[in-house]
Amino acid sequence: MPKFMFLQFVDESKSPRPGTPEMQAEIDAYGKLFQDANTAGILRGGDACQPTAAGFSVQVKGGRTETTNGATVSGSRWLNGYWVFDCKDRDDAIQWAAKIPAADGGTVEVHPIFEM
Template sequence: MQYLFILFADQNAWGRMSSVEQERGVAAYRAYTEALKEAGVWVGSNRLQNTNTATTVRLVDGKSQVLDGPYADSKEQLAGYYLIEAPDLDAALSWAARCPTASHGTVEVRPVWPVPGATSDVASATATAA
């Protein structure tokens, strides 16, 4: 089953870190990603740009409304995600606890609701879309 790790952190914290602390942070995420890959559970991941680059779209009375900024204003912002394949929630929670974000933010773990007829193989889906 696939699980999405939704990473929340204070986007301003990075700018308050020394260059040595930033290097350690990058190394921690790199090592975590490699551990996921080596274990064969990594499906995908990405870091998101800061919320000042966000645009929100919604339909009101059938008309599109486009607003600058994130959907919600909060202390911690959506910073990125990992998508993994794990046998069960316990295994997913174990991996989430090892994520560097858990030490300075929040990792929300959500099971992915599979789309009927869709493949869970990202490479196959990408090849099909191309």
């Protein structure tokens, strides 16, 4: 079955803070998603990402390695998680992407994985 990577982007400034009822509701929503995906036998991996300030970018220019701390995309759009699911086809991937809590108010990019 084809694999698809789901990249979820949200507005970091609007993300619920740890310890709040809103954060617990989000944790519960992801718990249900993962339970459903595991029951369907399609979840292959994934995880949440730390805030943009913890990230960094690496580029090689003229043989020199350069790093940049923080997000390289301006604004508050934050890659806050990724998931790999086995999906039958594009339509199946769309249905699963719509179940990811970040899709409500954020964006879920879906990329078919080229298996080597």
